[in-house]
Amino acid sequence: MGNWVINYWLSVLFLATWLGLNVFLFVHAFLSYEKADKYFYTREILGFCRRSLRKQLDHNLTFHKLVAYMICLHTAIHIIAHLFNFEHYSRSRQATDGSLASILSTLSQQEKDEDSWLNPIQSPNMTVEHVTFTSIAGVTGVIITIALVLMVTSAMEFIRRSYFEVFWYTHHIFIIYFIGLGIHGIGGIVRGQTEESLNDSHPHRCAEFFKQWDNHDSYCKHPRFEGLPAESWKWILATGILYIFERILRFYRSKQKVVITKVVKHPSNVLELQMSKRGFSMEVGQYIFVNCPSISYLEWHPFTLTSAPEEDFFSIHIRAVGDWTESLIRAFEQKHSPMPRIEVDGPFGTVSEDVFQYEVAVLVGAGIGVTPFASILKSIWYKFWHADHNLKTQTIYFYWICRETGAFAWFSDLLASLEHEMEELGKVDFLNYHLFLTGWDTNIAGHATLNFDKATDILTGLKQKTSFGRPMWDNEFSTIANAHPKSVVGVFLCGPQTLAKSLSKCCHQYSSLDPRKVQFYFNKENF
Amino acid sequence: MGQIEWAMWANEQALASGLILITGGIVATAGQFTKWGFGAYSIAAGVFVCLLEYPRGKRRKGSTMERCGQKYLTRVVKVLGPLSKNYYVRAVLHLGLAVPAGFLLATLLGTACLAIASSIYLLAAFHGEQWTPIESKPKERPQVGGTIKQPPSNPPPRPPAEARKKPSEEEAAASAAVSGGPQENPVLVVDEVV
Numbered sequence: 001m002g003n004w005v006i007n008y009w010l011s012v013l014f015l016a017t018w019l020g021l022n023v024f025l026f027v028h029a030f031l032s033y034e035k036a037d038k039y040f041y042t043r044e045i046l047g048f049c050r051r052s053l054r055k056q057l058d059h060n061l062t063f064h065k066l067v068a069y070m071i072c073l074h075t076a077i078h079i080i081a082h083l084f085n086f087e088h089y090s091r092s093r094q095a096t097d098g099s100l101a102s103i104l105s106t107l108s109q110q111e112k113d114e115d116s117w118l119n120p121i122q123s124p125n126m127t128v129e130h131v132t133f134t135s136i137a138g139v140t141g142v143i144i145t146i147a148l149v150l151m152v153t154s155a156m157e158f159i160r161r162s163y164f165e166v167f168w169y170t171h172h173i174f175i176i177y178f179i180g181l182g183i184h185g186i187g188g189i190v191r192g193q194t195e196e197s198l199n200d201s202h203p204h205r206c207a208e209f210f211k212q213w214d215n216h217d218s219y220c221k222h223p224r225f226e227g228l229p230a231e232s233w234k235w236i237l238a239t240g241i242l243y244i245f246e247r248i249l250r251f252y253r254s255k256q257k258v259v260i261t262k263v264v265k266h267p268s269n270v271l272e273l274q275m276s277k278r279g280f281s282m283e284v285g286q287y288i289f290v291n292c293p294s295i296s297y298l299e300w301h302p303f304t305l306t307s308a309p310e311e312d313f314f315s316i317h318i319r320a321v322g323d324w325t326e327s328l329i330r331a332f333e334q335k336h337s338p339m340p341r342i343e344v345d346g347p348f349g350t351v352s353e354d355v356f357q358y359e360v361a362v363l364v365g366a367g368i369g370v371t372p373f374a375s376i377l378k379s380i381w382y383k384f385w386h387a388d389h390n391l392k393t394q395t396i397y398f399y400w401i402c403r404e405t406g407a408f409a410w411f412s413d414l415l416a417s418l419e420h421e422m423e424e425l426g427k428v429d430f431l432n433y434h435l436f437l438t439g440w441d442t443n444i445a446g447h448a449t450l451n452f453d454k455a456t457d458i459l460t461g462l463k464q465k466t467s468f469g470r471p472m473w474d475n476e477f478s479t480i481a482n483a484h485p486k487s488v489v490g491v492f493l494c495g496p497q498t499l500a501k502s503l504s505k506c507c508h509q510y511s512s513l514d515p516r517k518v519q520f521y522f523n524k525e526n527f
Numbered sequence: 528m529g530q531i532e533w534a535m536w537a538n539e540q541a542l543a544s545g546l547i548l549i550t551g552g553i554v555a556t557a558g559q560f561t562k563w564g565f566g567a568y569s570i571a572a573g574v575f576v577c578l579l580e581y582p583r584g585k586r587r588k589g590s591t592m593e594r595c596g597q598k599y600l601t602r603v604v605k606v607l608g609p610l611s612k613n614y615y616v617r618a619v620l621h622l623g624l625a626v627p628a629g630f631l632l633a634t635l636l637g638t639a640c641l642a643i644a645s646s647i648y649l650l651a652a653f654h655g656e657q658w659t660p661i662e663s664k665p666k667e668r669p670q671v672g673g674t675i676k677q678p679p680s681n682p683p684p685r686p687p688a689e690a691r692k693k694p695s696e697e698e699a700a701a702s703a704a705v706s707g708g709p710q711e712n713p714v715l716v717v718d719e720v721v
Contacts, residue, residue, distance in 0.1 A: 080554050083633050087560045128632045142639065149547070149640050153539040158583075158592055163531045 015066075022070065068152070075148060079141070086121075086128040093121045100210050104223075118225050120189045136187040144180035147173045164322060168299060178240060181232050188227015197224040250300070254291060254343035261313050263332055263339070267406035270368070271329045274307070274315040277344060282309050284355065284379045285372035288346030290316065295327045295340070304371040304494075305347060308378035310386075314347075317410060319368040354523065356393050358490035362480065362520075364399045364503065366495030367407060373398060373494070374411050377431075381418055384425060397480060398433035399471055401495070405444070405459050408435060412460045419463055433464055440468045473502055477510040481518045488519045532586060534614060534656045537647035541621060542580045544644050548573030548628055548637030555633040565631035572624045573637065579604060579611065584658040593661055601660045612659075614652035621645035 095102040105119035121131055132138030153159070154170035193203070206213075206220035213222050262274035282305055289300040301324060303316040320326045331340045355361050355376050363373045377398070383391060402408055415433065422428055437444070437459070444459075445468060451458045457465045480489060493503055500522075507520035548569045555566025582601040585591050604611045610620070625641035628634035 076550070079636070080550075083551075083554055083560075084558055086632065087558060090561065129630075129635070132632055132635075142636065145636055146639050146643070149543055149636075150540070150643065153543050154536060156539050159536055159539060162586070162589065163535065166531055166536055 068155075072148065072152060075145060079145065082141075086131065089119050089121050090128050093119055093126075094124045098211075100207065103210050103213075116222060116224055118191055118223075135189060137184055137189050140180040140184045144177045144184070147177045147180070151177070164324070165296075165299070172298075178236055182236060183230065185228065185230030185232055188229065190228045191225040192228065194224045194226045197221075250289070250345045253345045256344075258342050258344050260339055260342060262315075265333070266317070267409050268404055269320040269329065270407075270410055271318045271320075271332060272306070272315055272410075273318065273332075273342070274313045275342065275344070276313045280314060280344075280347075282307075282314055282347045283349065284309060284376045286347035286349050286375075287372075288314075288316065288344050288348070291343040291345070292324075292328055292331070292340055293343065294331065295324060299324055300345065301325075302348075304375070306371045306374045306378075308375055308382050310379065310382035317368065317371055317374075355490065355492060356391060358393060358521075359487045360395045360397070360480070360484050360489040361393055362397045362399070362489060362491040364401070364491070364493045364495065364499070366401045366493075366499055367403060369494035370400050370411065371494070373400075373492070374414060377411075377414060377418060380431075381414075381421060384421060384427075395429065395484070396431050396433075397476075398431065399436065399476075400433070401436040401438060401470065401499075403437075403439040405437060408437075408460045408466075412462065415460070415462055415464075434471065435460065435462075435464065435466045436471055437466050437468050438470055444468075473506045477506045477520070481510045481512075481520075485518055486516065488521065491520055491522045493523070532656060533647050533651035533654060534584060534658065535586065537614075537644050537651055538580055538583060540640065540647060541576060541644035544621075544625075544637055544640035545573045545576035545580060547640055548576065548634055551628070551631075551634035551637050555631055560631070560633060562631050565627060566633060569628045569631070569634040569637060572628060576621065576624060576641065579607075579617075582660065585661045587656075591661055597661075598663070601662070605660050612657055614648045614656055614658065617658075618645045618648040618652060621648065 089105070092099075092101040092105040095105075105121070120135065121128070132142070151171055151173060154167045160167040201220040201223055203223070206223075209220055213220055256277060256279075258275050258277050260273060260275050262272075264272040264274075266272060285304065287302050287304045289302050291297075291300045303318060305314050306317050307313060307315040318325055318328060320329050328340075355363070363376065365371070365373045377396075380391075380393075380396070400408075400411075418431060422431055435457075447458055448466075448468070456463055459466050491503060491507055493500055504522045507522040510518070511520045512518055550573075552566040552569030552571075552573060554560075555563050556570065560566065578600060581594060582597040582604050583591060583594055610616055621641050622645040625638045625645065628641075629638035
């Protein structure tokens, strides 16, 4: 528990502040409607009413989902509250008992001008459904709620992972959602008494004499009302502008020319694309969004950069996992047609940039998740080549877990040259790497046993032998903790969620409570 | 968009609509709105839709993630036959269930969402999709010793290689015999089915 707090206190603080702000705004608006004089007569008919608030902040995926859940929750509260409101309005309209509520409801019939009505249901025969579909608030409300439901159902994890296009294209109806949200309140159905009217006939004085409002000589006159102006646009304007700006930037960047300098087809259905673009500069472990107009105009997919900043090109490794990636690989395999045009947006920074801030770094990549670390290792190779001794990082432990042997071929030459370089420089302890093959069978194991005495591994040709199965993280972490008892160790993962759970558990377990002794910090790529 | 199975999305949408119908129905019934009878209907229709849609069908390609505890409902839904299997029937059924809830404001949203789910199911049916239940295959218990009928014909300790060559010729000749080779079994071997 202590370790968890140390690791996550910033996120918890941020979330607590945001939730607290939400609660405060909700309660503030609620109390305003409950207590303020302006709404005295409104409360008469409705009992009490509520208003919901939504804020839009696109910080990262998790926060986006959290905001989405909040929107759904508040939408539900908002709709249920207004359902009750309309029901009460309807009942007061049809009431003939001469109560304050029914008098207030008939106000519009008395005078011709706009300011006098309180109850949006203008006649006893009008149904709530009729009012819903003849008012801006009602129509926009129904449309945007349907849009919200469609967005949520197509964004369920199962649909998103299996049929990405359904999710991507449906999610774009958020445009309808936000436009509808902005104009939702224009009609001013929720009404409060005007200032003027409050001054000359304050409800505290006049409410009980409502039967005499018609008399010409009474102190109190009919109260006059005005609708609340639409306010939701204030909340969405700032972030809406930011988002539009980002899309314009993406469009501008996509128009810049990308030159493909080399295409390499690796085993296990992986394609490496080396490209260059004018004015492009990157840091280790960053990613770019790639679009291929000949496959789809609207789809942008993220890929980690596998090249180092020191190189004069940038590269990505693409593995075939779905419709878009398979079409892309097929398009590049066509020998007789020209190469498809690629558009690039980015680079965007992620956590791997922090690798060089740690004295000891533990890098764990699963399958194609090794890509950010390839970039880091390449960068290290260049730094040592240029004799850059300012590196804070003293030791790197690299774990690469793959299901099939072909996968190792993606970067085996990189690892081989790194091995070679470290030996030449006499810094063999700098890089400790371990390769794990999880999809092994007895054949492979048999071959390995036969070639046990060979200096190099039969699968990869590297000096480090490939292990079979999954790493035993407890052993690894305790070895590292013993080898570096006073260091801060950064653990970086790019892989599946289950692995993230076991690694973060180990980090908490093996970090000592004493801040001067070994501390493990867990960082996960967010794909 | 070549590999979309529309039925999977229709299923999520219908499940969400069922929940919306139930919520709207509860609000209308508990608040005793005018025409709350439609609210009560909506609760019943919502529950039926949720139960029908809860078991996810099997995907045509790839593995399907089951919903928690869906195997009990899968058995029930399977029994319904063409009602559950054929997506045309499902589309019409959902449209029919949705209509009465459209007369009350509180449940109107449920109607709209269920109608959308119905149209996605119609699209799925056009593409020839079908609902197949996810069933766990009965585990084949390995038959231990099922193929072993005879004790080994030449168990150790064996005589050295030169002596072994002779028994192999005798074995070929005596293959029909119950126990071939120089092995003398101390106990009579009876052919038993294990």
